[in-house]
Amino acid sequence: MGKLPIPEPQIMWRVALVDNSKNENPFGEVISMEHHIDDPSNDSTPKNAVETTDLSLWYGSFQALFNVNFKVKQGLVTSLIGPSGCGKSTLLRSVNRINERFGYVRTEGQVHVLGQDIYAPTVDKTQVRSQIGMVFQRPNPLPVTIRKNILFGYHLKNPGRVAASVEDELVEKSLREVLLWDDLKDKLNHSALSLSLEQQQKLCIARLLPVKPKVILMDEPCSALDPEATAAIEDLIWDLRGEYTILIVTHNMAQARRASDECAFMLMGKMVEHGKTEDIFVTPDHQQTADYIEGKFG
Amino acid sequence: MSSKSSKSGEVLDKRDLSWYVDRLAQALMFVGGISAIIFIVGIFVFVFKEGFAFILDRFDIVEFFTSINWRPTSVAKETYGALALIVGTASITGMAMLIAIPFSLGAAIYIGEFATGKTRETLKVMVELLAAIPSVVWGFIGLTIMNGVIIELFNVPIGLNVLNAGVILGLMAAPIMTTIAEDALKAVPDKYREAAEAMGATKWQVIRKVVLPAAKNGLVSAVLLGIGRGFGETMAVLMASGHSINIPGSPFDSVRALTATIAAELGETAVGSNHYGALFTLGIFLFLITFVINLTADRVVRGIRRS
Numbered sequence: 142m143g144k145l146p147i148p149e150p151q152i153m154w155r156v157a158l159v160d161n162s163k164n165e166n167p168f169g170e171v172i173s174m175e176h177h178i179d180d181p182s183n184d185s186t187p188k189n190a191v192e193t194t195d196l197s198l199w200y201g202s203f204q205a206l207f208n209v210n211f212k213v214k215q216g217l218v219t220s221l222i223g224p225s226g227c228g229k230s231t232l233l234r235s236v237n238r239i240n241e242r243f244g245y246v247r248t249e250g251q252v253h254v255l256g257q258d259i260y261a262p263t264v265d266k267t268q269v270r271s272q273i274g275m276v277f278q279r280p281n282p283l284p285v286t287i288r289k290n291i292l293f294g295y296h297l298k299n300p301g302r303v304a305a306s307v308e309d310e311l312v313e314k315s316l317r318e319v320l321l322w323d324d325l326k327d328k329l330n331h332s333a334l335s336l337s338l339e340q341q342q343k344l345c346i347a348r349l350l351p352v353k354p355k356v357i358l359m360d361e362p363c364s365a366l367d368p369e370a371t372a373a374i375e376d377l378i379w380d381l382r383g384e385y386t387i388l389i390v391t392h393n394m395a396q397a398r399r400a401s402d403e404c405a406f407m408l409m410g411k412m413v414e415h416g417k418t419e420d421i422f423v424t425p426d427h428q429q430t431a432d433y434i435e436g437k438f439g
Numbered sequence: 440m441s442s443k444s445s446k447s448g449e450v451l452d453k454r455d456l457s458w459y460v461d462r463l464a465q466a467l468m469f470v471g472g473i474s475a476i477i478f479i480v481g482i483f484v485f486v487f488k489e490g491f492a493f494i495l496d497r498f499d500i501v502e503f504f505t506s507i508n509w510r511p512t513s514v515a516k517e518t519y520g521a522l523a524l525i526v527g528t529a530s531i532t533g534m535a536m537l538i539a540i541p542f543s544l545g546a547a548i549y550i551g552e553f554a555t556g557k558t559r560e561t562l563k564v565m566v567e568l569l570a571a572i573p574s575v576v577w578g579f580i581g582l583t584i585m586n587g588v589i590i591e592l593f594n595v596p597i598g599l600n601v602l603n604a605g606v607i608l609g610l611m612a613a614p615i616m617t618t619i620a621e622d623a624l625k626a627v628p629d630k631y632r633e634a635a636e637a638m639g640a641t642k643w644q645v646i647r648k649v650v651l652p653a654a655k656n657g658l659v660s661a662v663l664l665g666i667g668r669g670f671g672e673t674m675a676v677l678m679a680s681g682h683s684i685n686i687p688g689s690p691f692d693s694v695r696a697l698t699a700t701i702a703a704e705l706g707e708t709a710v711g712s713n714h715y716g717a718l719f720t721l722g723i724f725l726f727l728i729t730f731v732i733n734l735t736a737d738r739v740v741r742g743i744r745r746s
Binding site for chain 2: 237239242244267268269270271272274275277279281282283284285293294297298345348349352
């Protein structure tokens with residue numbers, strides 16, 4: 142990471158800018174913004190947007206998660222870190238039940254999203270997914286136009302005819318929110334596959350917005366992008382926090398550190414430690430966490 | 440060779456057995472590779488050569504495409520109107536597609552998108568087995584079983600007609616169309632399905648809104664190749680169609696196909712006669728049609744790769 146001098150200062154500058162706009166203390170942004178976010182609920186402890194209780198998961202006979210108890214606070218950016226194969230993506234993918242695409246997955250325990258048990262027998266998994274956005278490792282816009290990509294989820298939720306003006310407004314609003322409107326407003330009917338990877342990934346975030354998900358899951362959303370695009374996506378994630386609860390899996394320790402409020406460290410399918418990002422990186426409780434963060438393994 | 444390689448200075452220059460085997464293998468592969476071109480050009484030249492004299496000498500393009508009178512053996516006046524034959528082939532193929540398209544697309548979607556594990560493998564093997572049934576067996580089924588069924592079911596005098604040949608041809612074309620259509624569905628990257636499912640699309644919504652549009656070109660080419668198959672099929676059509684020169688007014692009329700005409704008449708003509716040349720002209724016509732259909736299918740498939 143250190144070999145790429147250009148993006149780093151930008152990111153630092155960005156964080157500093159965010160800090161100053163919300164808070165006088167340039168180093169305490171994580172803690173202070175939490176207060177800022179939780180103001181509307183008038184509650185000193187933030188509500189949990191996602192809560193897993195004794196969550197265990199098997200791929201066939203291989204157990205990938207062991208009794209994971211994990212709470213994601215509403216409105217914050219929470220990062221999941223850990224070495225490859227530690228189960229962080231599996232945990233993320235069980236929050237919207239996209240894991241179940243593969244028939245050999247078996248889940249035990251509970252996952253509550255905004256108080257609802259999403260594994261309850263009466264719950265329809267497509268309904269769960271439509272309320273929880275997901276961004277994938279490789280940008281995966283659908284092979285249709287930019288406009289249709291943005292409206293895809295909205296049309297699923299609102300079958301039947303929608304006034305063109307409503308659609309136009311949704312498209313513009315979503316693209317503005319991910320800062321793509323100025324670039325793409327004249328080519329809404331171009332194929333989404335014609336965009337750069339960065340634009341594609343932003344589009345993949347933009348298309349979640351019309352259905353107003355409460356939680357957005359991100360599975361290494363920047364790993365296919367160059368450092369500048371990564372900075373842009375991180376900016377965007379930071380802008381979306383508050384209104385959306387964001388759970389992000391990352392391999393990139395520096396990213397977890399600079400772009401999340403809370404951080405959870407997983408190892409061998411178990412949740413080792415979860416706390417404020419600052420604390421995890423500066424004073425971790427577990428030796429394993431410290432070793433991983435220092436790069437002793439992983 | 441061994442004495443050469445023992446000298447260190449010539450190690451790089453050694454030509455041992457594996458070098459010669461490699462050369463030989465390359466040469467054989469090259470011959471195998473270009474033989475397809477040689478054969479297609481050879482067939483092209485042969486068919487055109489045999490038909491050419493007739494085309495120059497006796498061929499009347501207006502008569503060929505507008506007259507329904509195919510009377511090559513008439514003593515009074517030979518006429519070579521192929522309209523009824525063309526319409527016969529087209530109507531059988533059309534009927535076949537009415538049956539084959541829903542069946543093959545349905546089968547492809549089921550195998551590609553719904554079936555898993557053993558079911559899927561078994562179905563694929565079954566479809567391939569179906570494709571391996573000889574056409575004369577299909578013709579036999581048309582002649583014996585379908586004939587009676589149609590007479591019984593629709594209360595018509597003859598069971599050898601457009602419907603019979605169309606059903607038989609549809610069943611014959613469906614396996615290959617299924618295989619190609621399934622390949623087209625398989626070529627749709629799984630990340631599209633995953634993206635749509637993550638947004639809350641049901642299985643059917645994923646198929647209808649994402650997979651089918653993305654696989655469109657491959658599916659179109661599957662249909663085109665099925666049509667090509669329909670135009671070219673001979674034996675089953677000869678046996679099931681009734682083989683009577685006729686512009687069909689309903690699916691229960693007997694017709695005669697271009698291919699069946701060639702198969703039935705070529706053995707009875709004198710080499711070099713007008714009749715012989717006329718049959719080769721039908722062959723050239725068929726050749727051109729299937730060539731254009733296959734070329735179009737190929738272009739359509741390339742279109743999807745480019746985008």
